Amino acid sequence: MKTKLILIMTLIATASMANPLLSKYKTPYGTIPFNQIDIKHYFPAFEEAMKINKKEVDVIINNKQKPTFQNTIVALEKAGSLLNQVASPFYNLLGSETNDELQKIAEQISPLMSEHSNAIRLNDKLFARVKAVYDMRDKLKLSVEEARLLQKTYDGFADNGANLSDADKEIYRELSKEMSMLTLQFGQNVLKETNKWTLLVKDKNLLAGLPQDVLDMLALNAKNAGKEGWLLNLKATTYGPFMQYAENRDLRRELYLAYNTRSMNGGEYDNREIIKKIVNNRLKVANLLGHKSYADQVLVHRMAENKDNVYKLLNDLLAAYKPYAEKDYAEVQAYADSKGAYFKVQPWDWSFYSDKLKEEKYAVNDELLKPYFELENVKKGVFGLATKLYGLQFVKNEKIQVYHPEVDVYEVKDKDGKLLSILYTDFHPRDGKRPGAWMSEFKGQWIEKGKDSRPHITIVMNFTRPTETKPALLTFDELTTFLHEFGHALHGMLTECTYESLSGTSVYRDFVELPSQIMENWASEKEFLDGFAVHYQTGEKIPVELINKIKASENFNAAYGCLRQLSFGYLDMNWHTLESEFTGDVILKEKEAMNLTQILPVVNETGMSPAFSHIFAGGYAAGYYSYKWAEVLDADAYSVFAENGIFDSKTATSFMENILKKGGTEHPMTLYKRFRGQEPTIKALLKRNGIL
Ligand SMILES: [Zn+2]
Numbered sequence: 128m129k130t131k132l133i134l135i136m137t138l139i140a141t142a143s144m145a146n147p148l149l150s151k152y153k154t155p156y157g158t159i160p161f162n163q164i165d166i167k168h169y170f171p172a173f174e175e176a177m178k179i180n181k182k183e184v185d186v187i188i189n190n191k192q193k194p195t196f197q198n199t200i201v202a203l204e205k206a207g208s209l210l211n212q213v214a215s216p217f218y219n220l221l222g223s224e225t226n227d228e229l230q231k232i233a234e235q236i237s238p239l240m241s242e243h244s245n246a247i248r249l250n251d252k253l254f255a256r257v258k259a260v261y262d263m264r265d266k267l268k269l270s271v272e273e274a275r276l277l278q279k280t281y282d283g284f285a286d287n288g289a290n291l292s293d294a295d296k297e298i299y300r301e302l303s304k305e306m307s308m309l310t311l312q313f314g315q316n317v318l319k320e321t322n323k324w325t326l327l328v329k330d331k332n333l334l335a336g337l338p339q340d341v342l343d344m345l346a347l348n349a350k351n352a353g354k355e356g357w358l359l360n361l362k363a364t365t366y367g368p369f370m371q372y373a374e375n376r377d378l379r380r381e382l383y384l385a386y387n388t389r390s391m392n393g394g395e396y397d398n399r400e401i402i403k404k405i406v407n408n409r410l411k412v413a414n415l416l417g418h419k420s421y422a423d424q425v426l427v428h429r430m431a432e433n434k435d436n437v438y439k440l441l442n443d444l445l446a447a448y449k450p451y452a453e454k455d456y457a458e459v460q461a462y463a464d465s466k467g468a469y470f471k472v473q474p475w476d477w478s479f480y481s482d483k484l485k486e487e488k489y490a491v492n493d494e495l496l497k498p499y500f501e502l503e504n505v506k507k508g509v510f511g512l513a514t515k516l517y518g519l520q521f522v523k524n525e526k527i528q529v530y531h532p533e534v535d536v537y538e539v540k541d542k543d544g545k546l547l548s549i550l551y552t553d554f555h556p557r558d559g560k561r562p563g564a565w566m567s568e569f570k571g572q573w574i575e576k577g578k579d580s581r582p583h584i585t586i587v588m589n590f591t592r593p594t595e596t597k598p599a600l601l602t603f604d605e606l607t608t609f610l611h612e613f614g615h616a617l618h619g620m621l622t623e624c625t626y627e628s629l630s631g632t633s634v635y636r637d638f639v640e641l642p643s644q645i646m647e648n649w650a651s652e653k654e655f656l657d658g659f660a661v662h663y664q665t666g667e668k669i670p671v672e673l674i675n676k677i678k679a680s681e682n683f684n685a686a687y688g689c690l691r692q693l694s695f696g697y698l699d700m701n702w703h704t705l706e707s708e709f710t711g712d713v714i715l716k717e718k719e720a721m722n723l724t725q726i727l728p729v730v731n732e733t734g735m736s737p738a739f740s741h742i743f744a745g746g747y748a749a750g751y752y753s754y755k756w757a758e759v760l761d762a763d764a765y766s767v768f769a770e771n772g773i774f775d776s777k778t779a780t781s782f783m784e785n786i787l788k789k790g791g792t793e794h795p796m797t798l799y800k801r802f803r804g805q806e807p808t809i810k811a812l813l814k815r816n817g818i819l
Contacts, residue, residue, distance in 0.1 A: 148172035148213045154528065156549055158536075158583060159216050159569055161528040166228050169217050173236050176210040177243045183207065184247055187256065194256040196267055200280050203257070204626050205575075214240075215569050216530075222567070223587045224530050225559045254289040257281055272792040276626050279791075282428070286416065295415055302412050309405050314744030316396040317737075320389040321361045323396070326381070329356040336374035341365075361386050370478040383475035387733035391714065398737040399713040405743055406702050406709055422703040425749040430638045430756070430795040434704055437752045441696050443809050444689060444755060445723060451686035451818050452726045459484060459684075474727045481684055489680035493602040495673065499656075500606050501663040502554065502590065502599035508659030509613050512649060516779035517621065517787075518542030521550070531557070539620055548572075548620035551585035554599070555592045564588045564608045566615035566632075566643075573627040582631060584619040586612045598663060603677060607650045614646035615639075621787040630790040637753035638795035642787060644761035651678045652773050685816040687726055692755055694724035698735060699742045699751035713737070759812050764803065766811035 147163040149172050154160050183206035190198055221233055247253065260267075261281040269277060284290075288299035327349065328334060334342060334357055345365065348358035359365060359382060366386055373379050390398035409421040418424040422434045431437050460472045463480040472480060486492075513519040520540045527536040527549065537550045551569070556562075569583040588608065593599040601609070615632060618639075624630035632639055649655045653674050660669040701720035709716070714734045721735070741747040764782070771778045785802040800806060813819050 146172050146175075148216075149175055149209065155524065155526055156538075156546070156581075156583070157570070158527045158549055161216070161530045164216065166226075166232070169213070169229075169232050170235065172213045173210075173217075173239070176213045177239065180207045180210045180243070181246070184250070184253060188250070188252045190256075194259040196260055196269065196273060196277065199256045199260050200273075200277050201626075203253075203280060204276065204628060211571075219567055219569060219585065220530055222565070223553055223560050223585075224557070225561075248284060248287055249289070251289075254284045257284055258289075272625055272629065275792055276629055279628065286424075288416070291415065299412065299415055302408055302415075306405070306408050306412070309401055309408065310744045313398055313401050313405065314740050316390050316398050316401070317740050317744070320392075320396045320738070324361050324385045324389075325352070326359040326378075326385075327354055327356050328359060328378075331357070333375050333378060334373065336372045337368070338372060341368045341372065361389070367478075370475065371482050373479070376476065379475040379479065380473070384730075384733065387474075387730070387735070387738075390737035391734050398743070402702070402713050402736055402743060403709055406705055409703065409748065410705055410708070420704045420706050422700060422749040425703070428635060429750070429753070430635050430799075431752070432796075434700065437696075437700060437756075440752060440756060440759065440809075441693055441700070444759075445693055447809065447813055447818060448686040448689045448693075448816075449724075449726075452690040455684045455687040456726050471728060474730060474733075477727060481687075485680065485683045489676050489683065491603075491673065491676040491680050493604075496603050496669075496677075497591075497600040498662050498664065499660040499669040499673075500601040500603070502593075502601055504659045504661065504663070505601055505606055505609060506552075508655070509609055511658060512610075512646075512655065513613070513617060515774045516776070517617070517783050519547070519620075520544070524549075533557075546581055548581055549583040550616060550620065551583070553585065553587045554590045556589040560587070560589065562589055564612050566612045566619065568619055568631065571627040572619075572622045572624065572630045574623075574625045579623070582619055582622065584616050586616050588612065600663065603650070607647050610646040610650055611643045614643035617646075618642040618787055618790075621783055622790050623788040624790045624792050629792050632790075634791040635795055636750060637756045638760070638799075640753075640757035641760045641764060641799075644757055645765050645782075648761070648765040648768070649773065651681065654773055682815075682817045686818060689755070689816070690724050690726050694721045695735070695739075695741075696752040696755060697721060697724060698739070699747065699749065702736070702742065703749040759809050760799070760807050762812035762815050763807040763810070764799075766814070767803065 146168045147160050148168050152158065152160055184203070187199060187202045187206065192198055217229075217232075217236075221229055257280055261277060264274065264277055267273075288296055291299055325348075328345075331342075334345070337345075342357065345357035345359060348360060348365070349356050352358055359369060359378075361382070366382065369382055370379060373382075390396050406421070413419070413421045413424040416424055418427075420434075422437070426433050426437065431440070456472070459477065459481045462484045463472050463476065466480070466483075468476070468480070470476075510519075510521045513521075518541060520542075521537045522540065524536050524538050529536060529551070531553065533555060534551055534553045537552070538546055539548045539550050541547050549569075553560075564587065566584065566586045569585060570580075572582040573580050586609075588605070590601055590605050590609075591599055619631040622631040627633075632642075651674060653671060656669050656674060661667060662669075698717060698720050701716065713736055717734055717736045718729065718731075736743075742749075742751060747753075764786075767778050767782075768775060781802050785798055789798050796806065810819075
């Protein structure tokens with residue numbers, strides 16, 4: 128008996144010793160022991176952690192006691208912590224330091240993981256317990272945060288059809304299966320149509336206006352295809368610069384028409400029938416779950432709450448910006464005329480003339496600004512902003528292990544020196560890092576038995592590298608990106624919640640960009656820039672004229688840009704507020720929806736929907752409005768800083784206490800009103816854009 132026990136204990140010990148992912152980390156602050164983790168550890172660790180997670184859930188289901196908030200909702204919240212521990216380094220590295228081996232494991236793991244989470248989410252017995260607690264929620268005297276956890280847990284099941292009859296569950300499952308095929312096919316069709324089209328140009332004169340690097344790229348395109356000349360295609364890297372620089376109007380038109388008729392030409396990659404299937408399928412699902420339309424279903428879990436509020440936003444912005452957008456158009460037309468254009472400016476002329484006009488008016492280019500944005504200085508500026516606003520201190524800790532030598536780690540402390548968070552920063556591009564910039568976490572935050580377990584946050588960028596002769600000099604866009612991701616990081620680092628699934632950035636999708644976008648406002652403030660933006664060679668402060676130019680250029684064609692975003696928002700709502708089956712003409716319906724926002728001449732043969740992957744293949748269905756929603760929020764919130772002083776500590780403290788610390792523990796509108804004293808209005812955004 129005794130021997131056996133020892134044997135089992137030794138076995139467990141060796142298993143966890145062999146696989147560091149499965150044991151408690153004995154590192155500073157329990158940070159991930161990257162140096163001990165080998166790629167071969169992941170797969171067995173995932174398998175083991177899923178097994179343990181399943182056991183944890185079984186314990187909840189088989190509990191002989193009646194379901195309570197503690198033994199069911201909290202127990203479910205706590206289940207899966209080992210699985211999180213395994214998944215967190217894995218999925219983070221998949222984005223920031225990947226390789227073929229890691230990707231192969233991901234391919235093996237993702238079906239297993241979705242099977243695993245489905246087995247939990249679709250478990251009737253588990254849902255019965257959750258529902259039992261939910262049904263007596265009014266008698267439980269739960270705190271606001273507990274009530275939100277209960278609601279979120281319950282919704283996680285109910286939104287996946289847990290309340291349906293067996294027959295309806297079968298229909299729901301069929302619809303979901305069909306849906307994932309349709310959205311996948313939609314995206315693939317767009318990709319294939321984008322890749323299918325090419326145009327070989329043999330006469331260099333036709334390419335007048337293109338900068339040398341674009342010409343080089345086109346020549347390389349041709350060479351790679353075994354051809355001679357310059358090969359045009361519809362990829363963003365070619366299409367954008369071509370429309371901006373190419374002087375040949377016929378070619379611009381040809382490219383524009385090719386781009387804007389993707390997946391609507393008949394043939395195998397046509398998406399028009401798929402769109403009908405997708406919107407009708409989504410409507411059926413929404414009806415099954417008791418909603419009038421798909422938008423109604425989605426918006427329940429958004430700050431906007433319902434479609435009336437979304438339409439109010441779109442309509443208010445439309446009314447305010449449209450006259451100014453028409454002015455933007457007239458200005459570009461006048462400019463084109465002054466350059467000898469004897470025609471009405473068409474969509475394929477827009478970028479060509481408006482970008483030239485912008486250059487003439489503001490002439491701020493990256494090269495002028497970059498010497499003032501040396502990365503080390505920018506870091507001081509951005510961290511320093513968090514010190515000024517929230518009293519945060521950043522102390523580098525070189526003992527904490529990293530996944531790449533370029534990664535730095537900081538202990539982030541509050542004004543009293545108490546540890547708030549660990550922060551990893553990873554600034555430069557590498558093979559194995561995906562493009563873009565993002566914030567993520569290696570470990571979340573929660574409070575257990577009175578002990579606050581603090582988060583480990585990471586921000587990952589792809590900023591200009593230093594060279595042998597020059598330090599890393601950032602563009603203005605990169606500075607803004609840094610502030611943006613750092614804003615998400617603050618949301619993650621300052622959080623003070625009891626339950627991990629409500630903490631940090633776990634908030635509604637149309638609220639999550641407030642903490643990030645608000646930070647971008649500081650980027651063009653003289654008071655902020657003066658603190659760090661000095662010329663890396665001369666030490667001279669960034670000149671005030673440059674700052675003013677940045678500010679002015681930010682508003683160039685802002686109204687036109689707004690109308691464009693609104694047109695996508697209306698189009699999205701148009702497809703997802705349908706309350707009956709759609710059988711009509713996709714393009715006709717689209718033109719109706721976009722009619723009011725049209726500034727450039729309508730081109731009848733083109734369409735947007737057949738290539739609108741955001742809403743038909745991505746996660747933005749009934750959510751495209753949220754780009755504008757978040758902008759309204761960040762401008763409105765920042766106006767308080769602008770009024771009280773951009774470093775005003777009282778305003779900052781209120782933003783921290785009411786927004787940054789609270790995660791998703793209360794409805795975002797409640798949190799926002801506590802900070803702002805009222806609901807947001809579009810006024811501040813209008814002011815920022817020079818429209819009033
Ligand atoms: Zn963001």
